[in-house]
Amino acid sequence: MARVDLGDMEHLVLLAILRLGQDAYGIPILDEVCARSGRDVSRATVYVALKRLEQKGLVASKLGDSTPERGGRAKRFFRMKPSGLKALQESREMFLGLWRDYESVLDRA
Amino acid sequence: MATDYADATDRTVPRTLRMLARLMPSADREAILGDLLEDAAFRDLQGHRRTVWLAGECGSIATGLAVDRVRGWVIVPPVREVVSGLAVDVRGALHDNPAGTLLRALVFVGSVATLVLGVELLVSTLMSASGF
Numbered sequence: 001m002a003r004v005d006l007g008d009m010e011h012l013v014l015l016a017i018l019r020l021g022q023d024a025y026g027i028p029i030l031d032e033v034c035a036r037s038g039r040d041v042s043r044a045t046v047y048v049a050l051k052r053l054e055q056k057g058l059v060a061s062k063l064g065d066s067t068p069e070r071g072g073r074a075k076r077f078f079r080m081k082p083s084g085l086k087a088l089q090e091s092r093e094m095f096l097g098l099w100r101d102y103e104s105v106l107d108r109a
Numbered sequence: 110m111a112t113d114y115a116d117a118t119d120r121t122v123p124r125t126l127r128m129l130a131r132l133m134p135s136a137d138r139e140a141i142l143g144d145l146l147e148d149a150a151f152r153d154l155q156g157h158r159r160t161v162w163l164a165g166e167c168g169s170i171a172t173g174l175a176v177d178r179v180r181g182w183v184i185v186p187p188v189r190e191v192v193s194g195l196a197v198d199v200r201g202a203l204h205d206n207p208a209g210t211l212l213r214a215l216v217f218v219g220s221v222a223t224l225v226l227g228v229e230l231l232v233s234t235l236m237s238a239s240g241f
Contacts, residue, residue: 044172047137071143071146073146074143075143
């Protein structure tokens, strides 16, 4: 299978889905991305990234339960597909390769 | 039960929000709207503040998704890839049935040329008839 390039936000959202496991839907994903990245990420950015990840076939979604405060609207839960995990692994390998031998340079800076 | 929730809460969903939500892809609309309502309840937003917050969030999500969709349509692949793709297609078509492929290509080019000539003739006739 051809290598899938991940955008910065796609990377963060995939990691959030991986960390959240069964509870990965819009709100917790946004909270997780903001908390872990330390950025004030907009909700729209996360939904766009989720849409792209789904189109790339890296995540799948299914409708789940709802609560009264959601007005009877179901939650859309996201789960990582094997291709998503593979994309994350490849991305990690690539970055580790890029950073190799440069840690000392950063330490000196 | 779900229907009861929907009936109960739809009355409190601002009209602005319902209108803005229509800009979102239908497959995502309900789940995103649900997320927004849940978050608004979690933040304990009420009245005008709730309406403004929901409309702002909904508008930005709808815009983000729309822009992303349009971007997907207008992104043109690099010329090199288009040319190499065409070359592969043409080679494949010529390999399978060269005479038929050439004939179809000739008919296509001939049709386009005839259309162009027809339009040009029509425009020049109209121009001369109107005194230009």
